[in-house]
Amino acid sequence: MTTLIASSRDYGALVQEDRVHSAIFTDEQIFQDEMERIFHRTWLxxxxxxxxxxxxxxxxxxxxxxxxxxxxxxxxxxxxxxxxxxxxxxxxxxxxxxxxxxxxxxxxxxxxxxxxxxxxxxxxxxxxxxxxxxxxxxxxxxxxxxxRGFVFASLAEHGMSLDEYLGPTKQYFDIMVDSSPTGELEVKPGVVNKTMYRGNWKQVGMDGYHPHYVHMSVFKIFSKRESTTGSAVGAIHLEDPFADASKSRTRGFPHGHACLDFREQRRPHGVAAIEELNHTDEGRKYVEDMVAAYGQERAQELIAWHGDPHLGIFPNLQLIHDHVRVVIPISPGETEVLMYPVFLKGVGQSINEKRLRAHEAFYGPAAAGSPDDAEIFERTQRGLLADAEPWILLGRGIRREQVDEDSSVAGCISDEITQRAQMQEWKRLMTAR
The missing domain is CATH 2.102.10.10 (Rieske [2Fe-2S] iron-sulphur domain)
Structure with missing residues (x-):
């Protein structure tokens, strides 16, 4: 359907094992080639x-x-x-x-x-x-x-199947979808938070290294909140999930997908989450329906995880907390991000209302989480233009990586495995013929 823009650049040299060249974030020709070689070739x-x-x-x-x-x-x-x-x-x-x-x-x-x-x-x-x-x-x-209701498209007539493309990440989609007792989600197209920032689209990633610094003030507020049910944001702060001693993991998958995996950190809190839900009629009904649908053990895990896979699907999708996030590149230095709250089917109104309030608390226009991210992305973009020393280091944790049974590469939550996975897929697609 499309033809490649001619380019003499050696894109393979711009991405190394532990670093990338800043030109991939700032160069207009590279951006145009990304549209052809990534966005018009792979699954979106x-x-x-x-x-x-x-x-x-x-x-x-x-x-x-x-x-x-x-x-x-x-x-x-x-x-x-x-x-x-x-x-x-x-x-x-x-x-x-x-x-x-x-x-x-x-x-x-x-x-x-x-x-x-x-x-x-x-x-x-x-x-x-x-x-x-x-x-x-x-x-x-x-x-x-x-x-499971997530529709993908490819502008290329030939290529790998969607099943192969998603690979082991499908179990993370299941975490979000199966937080509904009927296994169904509702995304309302008119309910959306929109962010436009002056920075490159690849800055939107899965990063477990930044929260202690970029979101320090927000985390202090959430740490004082007692109620966590229905709010993945609150749930992960029962203890520090971003410390290297945490059970939380960072994962990189084939084809550039990545996640911050909080499952082991949250699993022990399933009983407490169920006890809190049982304080209301709709919460009690939700627990009963989840157990009926999935069995006691699986239901408890799903409730503990709060439907949050914290998953990034390269190049334009993230499933984070209570929302679907879509990344739209505009230019090398401009990106639009759309965030759609996810509602569960088969649950009482108060359950979805609490999920929406949790989303607004961190990601809404009057919150601090998304504005924090947009601001740091813009500061980063301005710094990248000063490319006297053009290489960006992405080597954190590179010597302590482990390969898990699902073929993901895993490490401590603050390791830059996620960035390395994304950049290696960028390199693969940009150099493919």
């Missing part, structure tokens, strides 16, 4: 299927350089249509979301249905007999795949 997260549940529901999204209409056709199938009229190239959908059975181009009135078929041409008598409307459907994303 598109949306959660619950965002467009009904026939005609749609949402505009961005995949690399491509504006996309995500919609459902009459058969209930998710369609990812390139938002470009086949006549003169104008976008046929301008609304951010809604419900429509037809998409009509504002320029000359060509009209398409929810499958992308051209169903209306203005002044058809002016076209000769060689004009075939069926040849002018909206172009579609080459491949679509999904896992």
């Amino acid at each position: 997260f598109a949306l959660h299927e619950s965002e467009i549940p009904n026939f005609g529901d749609f949402k505009r999204i961005q995949l690399g350089r491509y504006p996309i209409i995500a919609t459902r056709n009459e058969k209930g199938e998710v369609q990812l249509l390139i938002n470009r009229c086949r006549h003169r190239g104008a976008q046929v959908c301008e609304a951010a979301r809604g419900n429509a059975k037809r998409f009509q181009c504002w320029y000359h009135g060509w009209t398409y249905d929810t499958t992308g078929d051209l169903v209306g041409v203005t002044g058809p008598e002016a076209y000769d007999e060689d004009f075939k409307p069926e040849q002018y459907s909206l172009a579609k994303v080459a491949r679509i795949g999904s896992y």
Whole structure:
């Protein structure tokens, strides 16, 4: 579908075992090549299927350089249509979301249905007999795949399957999805926190080294809170999860995926979390339904983990605490981040309300967590432009890595395994032919 931009750069030399060159964060040509070689070649997260549940529901999204209409056709199938009229190239959908059975181009009135078929041409008598409307459907994303409601897309016609791409990270999706007793999530497209920062998209990563410093004031506040149920943010602060002595781990997976794994640190608190839930009728019902769905042991673990996989799927998705995070590169020095709170199906209203309040407390526009991150990303970007000494060190913990049974590379929570995993996949994709 796309062609590579010619480049004489040796991208293999820009990423070494324990360091990367700062040009990969600041250079315009590198950014353009990233769009072609990464965002137009590998799998990208598109949306959660619950965002467009009904026939005609749609949402505009961005995949690399491509504006996309995500919609459902009459058969209930998710369609990812390139938002470009086949006549003169104008976008046929301008609304951010809604419900429509037809998409009509504002320029000359060509009209398409929810499958992308051209169903209306203005002044058809002016076209000769060689004009075939069926040849002018909206172009579609080459491949679509999904896992447990998370819809992914690839603009490349050929490549590895989504199952191979996600690999062992699927168990971390399960942690979030199975925090619902029905195994279903709801993501509302109109409920979103948006952050725009003046920095590179690769700065959004899984980093267990920074919280003691960037979020010091926030952690002091959360450490004084007694109630943790429904709030993964509160839960991880029952003791310091970011100390090297913690049971928390940092993990790097094949294909650049990474996570901060708090499962072992949280598991002992399952009983306490259940006891707190049992103080309310809806909390008690939630516990009963979780046990009925998954059994006592698994239910206790899921409740302890608070549905938080803290997972990054390269290059544009993170599942953190109570939300889905989507990373949208704009330029080498500008990035948009969208954060969608995740609601559980099959639970009482108070459970979801508490999850939403927890999300707002750390990630909302009036909170300190996300603004802290955006500020440090911008400071980093300004510093990267001063490249007299261009190499960035990512070597923390490199000599104490271990390979686990699930093929992940694991280490202490503050080790930079996650950054190394992401940068090695960046290198693989940027040098692939």
